[in-house]
Amino acid sequence: MDISVVIPLYNEAESLPELNAWIERVMDEHGFSYEIIYVDDGSNDGSWDVIEALKKKNDRVCGIRFRRNYGKSPGLHCGFKRAQGDVVITMDADLQDSPDEIPELYRMIKEEGYDLVSGWKKKRYDPLSKTIPTKLFNATARRFSGVKLHDFNCGLKSYDKRVVKNIEIYNDMHRYIPYLAKNAGFNKIGEKVVQHQARKYGSSKFGLSRFFHGYLDLLTLWFTSRFGKKPMHFFGLLGTLMFLIGFIALIIVLSMKLASILSPDSTLRPLVTSSPYFYISLTSMIIGTQLFLIGFLGELVARDSSQRNNYNIDKEI
Structure with a gap:
């Protein structure tokens, strides 16, 4: 199988049919063999019913449902365990990530030999209250991790299958997957400018508290990576x-x-x-x-x- 698309989601019932049709169109146009893995993080808006309906129409659609809301990191962890594709693509379910980026992300892994390629939403459709803290956060993450990326928290990424099978994502460490990959010995990490689209349905599930928690998680990851086995x-x-x-x-x-x-x-x-x-x-x-x-x-x-x-x-x- 060429590609596994892993999509963690929470209350995104409105966007799922459009997103799924978009992904299927891109895959069919480029002749990829694929699977789409939706991880429902305890949604209460009928998202799981939509996933079941999509599964009936296309057996390449897979679903994982949590009994309650755990967060994005557990969703990615379970999705990575399920993934079988040679290249694993992650994206958000809110239609802000474009599936049209998938072929190039796939090519960079298979032809250019990257272990991980992270999207960079260079032009964002977010308010200043979100973009300014994001820039400060990314600058700090670059400093601590040594991974030269502009957008650590971009949900649109591609991975060589070996990467997702050799890293463990826990707590809220999904923000630092490139850092986790580097600590696991996967050093060829690239970046691609990707299109950022305005949210079409619903509202953002993340508040400003994620930046504070993100800094604490970064300190934890830095300390455990350097002194976890030699305190x-x-x-x-x-x-x-x-x-x-x-x-x-x-x-x-x-x-x-x-x-x-x-x-x-x-x-x-x-x-x-x-x-x-x-x-x-x-x-x-x-x-x-x-x-x-x-x-x-x-x-x-x-x-x-x-x-x-x-x-x-x-x-x-």
Whole structure:
């Protein structure tokens, strides 16, 4: 099979018939063998009934339905598990992604050898309240991940089948699939300018809170990708620095106390607790010790993890 189209959706009953007809037309014009996988994320507007009707008309339509709303990442995860095509295309169900982009996205994977190609909606039909935070978000994601993409959150992407079978999408990590792919060893990541269309039916399901959550997820992904299997390298180093700060402060306190004792002109010998360095040393040494303990506990957890020797092997002979 050439292409699997994975479409996560939530309350998009109005747009599904038009989207499905559009995809079928593009596939038939280019002679692709394909499947369309709709993942209904607990819709309550009759979206599943529409998917069942589409299935009756075309047996290449597949459907997965969640009992409740879980989010886009679980939808993509289940869709990727189901996908059988050599190239996997993802798109949103709101008709803002154009199926006419599919042939070129497919070609870039098969002929140019990309592992992943991400769409870039260079010209957007969104209000400034959405476009400005999006630009800030993408700039931060490029900085942290090292993946030079302009639009991380674009739902229109194409993947080599190996990519979707070797990455795990969880929580809200669908925004960082290119970063997950890079961490899995798929480094040939490209970008294609794609058409962005104004929403035709319904309203957006995402609010501004996704940008705040996105930054937290990015920090989590950055930390786990660098220190997930060696937490002592982070907490141990930080703990050492804090302990050294405390130790140096302690030496200063003892030196000041010793100088006051040995000074023949000193009639008033201040208490150790009157020096701010005493509290700096005490606090820093306690924090440093705690960070060391966190590092050791992290190493114990990593040692017992079933994923500790999970490596992505590309080829064997």
